[in-house]
Structure formats: structure tokens, C-alpha cells
Amino acid sequence: MEQAEREVEAALRRFYDAIETMVVGGGPAAMAAAWHHTDRVTSRHPIDEWSVGWDAIWATWQFTASFGRAERGGSKLLSHKIYVYGDVAYATVAFQASPAWGGEKIVCTNVLAKLEGAWKIVHHHADPSPAMAAAMERMLAE
Amino acid sequence: MATHGDADQGFTVDSRPEALWVTTWGFWSVDFVPAFLPAVIEGLENRPRGCALVFDLKRLRPLRDEGQAAFRTLMTKALADGVVSIELKGPSALTKLQMLRLIRELGEQQRIRVT
Numbered sequence: 001m002e003q004a005e006r007e008v009e010a011a012l013r014r015f016y017d018a019i020e021t022m023v024v025g026g027g028p029a030a031m032a033a034a035w036h037h038t039d040r041v042t043s044r045h046p047i048d049e050w051s052v053g054w055d056a057i058w059a060t061w062q063f064t065a066s067f068g069r070a071e072r073g074g075s076k077l078l079s080h081k082i083y084v085y086g087d088v089a090y091a092t093v094a095f096q097a098s099p100a101w102g103g104e105k106i107v108c109t110n111v112l113a114k115l116e117g118a119w120k121i122v123h124h125h126a127d128p129s130p131a132m133a134a135a136m137e138r139m140l141a142e
Numbered sequence: 143m144a145t146h147g148d149a150d151q152g153f154t155v156d157s158r159p160e161a162l163w164v165t166t167w168g169f170w171s172v173d174f175v176p177a178f179l180p181a182v183i184e185g186l187e188n189r190p191r192g193c194a195l196v197f198d199l200k201r202l203r204p205l206r207d208e209g210q211a212a213f214r215t216l217m218t219k220a221l222a223d224g225v226v227s228i229e230l231k232g233p234s235a236l237t238k239l240q241m242l243r244l245i246r247e248l249g250e251q252q253r254i255r256v257t
Contacts, residue, residue, distance in 0.1 A: 047235040051203060056169035059206045060236060133235045140242055 004114075008082050008089040011112055011119035016077040016095065023075055023098055025068035028061045036113060036120045046097075046106050046129035047136065067101075067139050074098035078105065087114040095126070100139070102131030144185070146177050153178065155185040161194035161229075162186055167201035175208045179216055191224030200232035205240055214244050221253055228254040 011034070018030035035041060037054040044050050045064070051057045078094040093108040111123035143156040151168035162185050170178075186195070205213070217228055228250075230241050238256055245254045 045236065047239075048204065049234050051169070053169070055171065055206075056203055059169070060204050062207070063204055063236065063240060136239055137242065140239065140246060 002084070004084045004089070005082050007114075007119050008084055008091065008112055009080075011121070012080060012082065012091050012093070012110060013077070015110065015121050015124075016075070016093075019095075020073060020075050020098075022061070022065040022068050023101060024070050024073035027068070028058075028065040031061045031065070032058065034121055036115055036118075036122050038122075041122045043124045044126060045124075046104075046126040047133040067136055069100075072098060072100035072139075075101065088112070089119070097129065097132055097135075100135065102129055102133075102135040104129045104131040106132075144181065146181055147174060153181070155181055157185060157189060161196045162189055163196045163198065165198040169203040170205060170209045172206065172208050175206075175212050178209075178212050182216055183219065186220060186223065186225065192226050193224075194227045194229070195220050195225045196229045196231060198231050199234075199237055199241070202233065202237055204234070204236045210240055210244060213241070214248065217244070217250070217254060218248060221250065226253070230254065230256045232257070 015034040018034045021030045022028055039053040041054050041057060042050060042052050043057045045060055048060060051060055075098040076096040078096050080091050080093045082089060082091045089112045091110045093110060095106045095108050097104050097106060106126050106129050108126045110121055112119050113122045143154050145154045146152055151170050151174050153164055153166040156163040164182055220228065233241055241256055245251055
């Protein structure tokens, strides 16, 4: 594995580690650190539509993080493949939501860019997860 | 009908026979949120007590804390001032969760509904 691919993989793992941090109640700060903060970033969560620009994306992560509890952990990065093209890379990912968050296997695509020397997420797309939406609605009642 | 905002973020307030109808869109920045409360309250003040309030949320993106607080304040005041029912129409799944949480916090599951 080449140096750039190792760096992209580390950035990708920081993103998925940040998800697990959020779901166990650790807050969204690690997620903020995993992203480039510009107007030219985009995201689609498993239970949402497109968000464009860091401010809009941050609002979705902040709200999602508010559902985090210590006992709700267990999300997993099941597999991934990374493709690097200069200072841009993308990763195809299979992700398993934790049982409390619906437990569904979700296929994702992430685009990362190396800006100011740091690889971070600039685009995240996750396939829809009805199970996650239902789980979060149940969490509201707990 | 009064329009506030632009193509990226905004809302309209429309006094229809059946309800005061508020249509929302976009991602609301911190600077934009303060326009929301006075505009809708003004619309309600021009209606008789006992009217209904409808929010069309189909094109509204998930709100920051400031936006959620504005909805909380507005819905509380509207119900206290005589609005009989509030309907939140068509939000995306994440925005729907934000609204359901607000409704639970207000304890207003009977008078506020998400459709």
C-alpha cells in the first residue's frame, strides 16, 4: 500500500471511529475533525436527503449525536476499498449500524481530498436505512 | 402572501381560509433564523383566535439549534395565544425527528401533529 493510500485509510477510519464515538454519546467533535469545513462539501445520511456546505452538514451531525448513549454502540466498518487520484480519493464502504441504531448493513461512498496537507472527507453518501429511521424514532420515546 | 429569504433559505406566510400556512425551504443560517418568529407571529395576530397553523416542511433541511429553538418558541406561543392545532407537513426523516422531539418536549402530542 502506498503512502497516500495509507493516509486516506487513516482519514476514513477517523470518520467511522467518529460515528461510533457519536453513537455511544461522545458527541460530534471527532466528526467535525474528520471533515473539511467548506461550502463545497456534501452529505447524505441514511435517513436524510442531501446537505450542501459544512454548516448544513454540521447541523445534521449535531442532531444525530444527540441520540448517542453509552449502551447504543457497536457500529462497524465491515469492508472498504480505496482509490487515490492525486489529491482526491474515494472509498467504497460496507458499514454495519449498531443494533440500537437499526443494525442494518449500509453501503456508502466517501470522497476525501487532501487540502492544506490533510486528507479529510468532502463527500459522504450512505444508502437509505429505514431501520435506522425507525430505531431513532423509538429512541425518542426512551 | 409575505416572502422572507431567497432561493437558498426562506419561508412564506400565507393567510388561507383554512389556516395560516407557512411554507419553508433550504438550510436556515444563524443569521436568517431571527426573521422567522416575528413574521409568523404577525401573521397570527391578523387572524381570529381558534385558527389552525400549518407548516409545509417538505423542502426544509434539518435545523441548527437556533432554528429548533425558534420553532419551539413559536409553537408554544401560538398555542398559548389561541391556535387550536398545528400541523407539520412532509418533513424529511431527520427534520421529522427534530419536530417529534420538540413535540414531546412540549407535551403537545394532541395539538401538534406531523403528517
